[in-house]
Amino acid sequence: xxxxxxxxLCCLPLLAYGGEAKDIADDPVMEKRMMTLAEKxxxxxxxxxxVAGSHSDWSEDVxxxxxxxxxxxxxxxxxxxxxxxxxxxxxxxxxPVDKETAPLWAAPFVxxxxxxxxxxYQLRRRKTEVPDTKLSAxxxxxxxxxLDKS
Amino acid sequence: xxxxxxxxxxxxxxxxxYVSLGRDTRxxxxxxxxxxxxxxTLPQLQDPAQKFASADMKGKVWLLNVWAxxxxxxxxxxxxxxxxSKQNILPIIGMDYKDKPAAGLGVLNxxxxxxxLTIVDADGKVGFDFGVYGVPESYLIDKQGMIRYxxxxxxxxxxxxxxLLPLIKELQAK
Numbered sequence: 001x002x003x004x005x006x007x008x009l010c011c012l013p014l015l016a017y018g019g020e021a022k023d024i025a026d027d028p029v030m031e032k033r034m035m036t037l038a039e040k041x042x043x044x045x046x047x048x049x050x051v052a053g054s055h056s057d058w059s060e061d062v063x064x065x066x067x068x069x070x071x072x073x074x075x076x077x078x079x080x081x082x083x084x085x086x087x088x089x090x091x092x093x094x095x096p097v098d099k100e101t102a103p104l105w106a107a108p109f110v111x112x113x114x115x116x117x118x119x120x121y122q123l124r125r126r127k128t129e130v131p132d133t134k135l136s137a138x139x140x141x142x143x144x145x146x147l148d149k150s
Numbered sequence: 151x152x153x154x155x156x157x158x159x160x161x162x163x164x165x166x167x168y169v170s171l172g173r174d175t176r177x178x179x180x181x182x183x184x185x186x187x188x189x190x191t192l193p194q195l196q197d198p199a200q201k202f203a204s205a206d207m208k209g210k211v212w213l214l215n216v217w218a219x220x221x222x223x224x225x226x227x228x229x230x231x232x233x234x235s236k237q238n239i240l241p242i243i244g245m246d247y248k249d250k251p252a253a254g255l256g257v258l259n260x261x262x263x264x265x266x267l268t269i270v271d272a273d274g275k276v277g278f279d280f281g282v283y284g285v286p287e288s289y290l291i292d293k294q295g296m297i298r299y300x301x302x303x304x305x306x307x308x309x310x311x312x313x314l315l316p317l318i319k320e321l322q323a324k
Contacts, residue, residue, distance in 0.1 A: 086281040
């Protein structure tokens with residue numbers, strides 16, 4: 001009895017098998033191509049993750065649909081266009097530069113230029129605005145007195 | 151004036167960041183607004199032999215409400231939809247999204263049915279075409295079959311009064 005129980009307990013770790021490979025399709029080449037593409041797509045449910053890395057239901061669906069489209073012979077570009085059509089450019093981690101996204105792309109440079117201008121202005125002002133004030137003997141003595149007192 | 155420059159720049163940055171903080175980044179604007187709604191035919195929840203086609207709604211302003219029995223926020227939305235259905239403002243078509251029909255039916259039987267008609271999108275294919283990524287979602291579709299508004303999230307008495315209802319009235323008058 002005890003031996004049987006022991007044997008059963010030994011089998012327990014098998015239950016921990018997670019079935020990781022569930023998502024892999026039959027075609028490893030296509031799977032690799034799909035995952036490379038999925039890296040570039042934002043998971044809209046968990047926004048800082050890519051569809052390739054996310055375990056959300058939605059991402060799983062997107063991967064499934066990508067696989068189906070690839071099997072049907074769609075190009076990478078066609079698949080991306082299909083996603084953008086439905087979910088907008090925010091599904092792309094690397095959105096294209098166009099009229100709509102131009103402010104987004106320009107913002108860092110505008111801020112840098114602004115900061116640079118302020119810094120230049122400050123530096124220039126510093127150069128011109130520090131004339132050495134010469135103290136007369138009397139003033140110097142008064143300053144010394146004040147400093148000593150404190 | 152010169153010494154106010156840094157302050158002005160700070161104020162502008164602070165305003166920008168403050169506005170961005172208040173925005174819900176999950177609310178991705180749908181590119182489908184202003185475009186024709188995907189054309190589909192799906193079985194009805196109560197009687198799968200009966201089909202519903204989006205073309206049946208031509209000439210009507212209608213609301214497509216995407217929900218599921220597994221969706222927590224939908225339970226919050228349900229009483230609001232119940233109240234709206236009593237007012238008979240427009241047809242509300244429910245789409246049971248990626249759900250077991252039995253589970254969906256169970257919710258409608260126990261909590262009440264706010265829908266003019268309910269369809270089942272068991273594999274989520276039609277939902278995908280609509281750009282569904284979170285439930286509940288609602289799509290306002292006009293007489294020509296164009297999507298006029300998309301709401302990601304729960305319909306509340308507030309957003310109904312402030313956004314949806316005025317838009318519905320405007321579209322119905324056209």
